[in-house]
Amino acid sequence: MHSDHFAARELLAGVWHIRDEMGVCMTLLCGQEHALLVDTGYGVSDVQAFVRTLTDKPLTVLLTHAHHDHALGARWFDRTLMFPQDLPDFALYTGDAFRRRVADQAAAKGVRLPEDFLTAPIAQPAALTEGDIPLGGMTARILCVPGHTPGSAVVYVPERELLLTGDDWNPCTWLFFPAALDVRTYRDHLRGLLRLPFRHVICSHQHQLFDRSMPDDFAAALTDGVLSAARKVDVGYPQDTREARLPHDQILVFDWNKYIKEA
Numbered sequence: 001m002h003s004d005h006f007a008a009r010e011l012l013a014g015v016w017h018i019r020d021e022m023g024v025c026m027t028l029l030c031g032q033e034h035a036l037l038v039d040t041g042y043g044v045s046d047v048q049a050f051v052r053t054l055t056d057k058p059l060t061v062l063l064t065h066a067h068h069d070h071a072l073g074a075r076w077f078d079r080t081l082m083f084p085q086d087l088p089d090f091a092l093y094t095g096d097a098f099r100r101r102v103a104d105q106a107a108a109k110g111v112r113l114p115e116d117f118l119t120a121p122i123a124q125p126a127a128l129t130e131g132d133i134p135l136g137g138m139t140a141r142i143l144c145v146p147g148h149t150p151g152s153a154v155v156y157v158p159e160r161e162l163l164l165t166g167d168d169w170n171p172c173t174w175l176f177f178p179a180a181l182d183v184r185t186y187r188d189h190l191r192g193l194l195r196l197p198f199r200h201v202i203c204s205h206q207h208q209l210f211d212r213s214m215p216d217d218f219a220a221a222l223t224d225g226v227l228s229a230a231r232k233v234d235v236g237y238p239q240d241t242r243e244a245r246l247p248h249d250q251i252l253v254f255d256w257n258k259y260i261k262e263a
Helices: 047-051 068-076 084-093 096-109 183-193 213-220 224-228 256-261
Strands: 006-012 015-020 025-030 035-038 059-062 131-134 139-144 153-157 162-164 172-175 200-202 231-233 241-246 250-255
Touching: 006 047, 006 200, 015 047, 025 153, 035 047, 047 068, 068 084, 068 096, 084 096, 183 213, 183 250, 183 256, 213 250, 224 241, 241 256, 250 256
Parallel strands: 035 059, 162 200, 172 250
Antiparallel strands: 006 015, 015 025, 025 035, 131 139, 139 153, 153 162, 231 241, 241 250
16 A cells, blocks of 8 residues: 555554655554554654555554654644653654754655644653553554663554564664663563564564564574674764674664663
């Protein structure tokens, strides 16, 4: 399914992975009675209108975290949900500076923005809680897995043996933002998450379905030896940032100072 602004693929029955024109993805779970949209993208086009071409079911909208590429699209909805741990950063990442940054990126890509992109109000998300959201023949189990951010949300869909990881895992995972957890705590949380009985994985920065071997091998490789050998990289942040190279060309970029502080 394609439009001028979005591309959608049904990766599993009732599971639509949607990419916006800036390149970030969101996932729509369509049950028999309800639908759940996980993330909203950059907000440069009307994601709600596109979602309504895929389902007319009552819709809940969940933000996996507060970063601009996931939360700015909340402008197209009256109500969204997010774990409260990420609320302190919501105003920052949906504020003027990040909107202007997105506007510059859009201009470089030749993407035309709505006239009110810089000024449109975005309602603060309501508090998300852990637990099951029944969709009708499909369940969205909401889990808080702190790592990429303090309130990172992950969604487990047992009927599809599917894990939606947001940015808490993807083949290039970032733990260098100021609010990100230290890599040892992240590693413990990720390994706990991987005890779930899933076979498939969807993340926010790839338009494809992954086998669970990818995050399994990622987590298994996060040994202290591998982390200690990580090479220094410049990602534009003032702290000492290191890059660990992991199986299948995966990468973890993390804050070295937080790592050694917790040693």
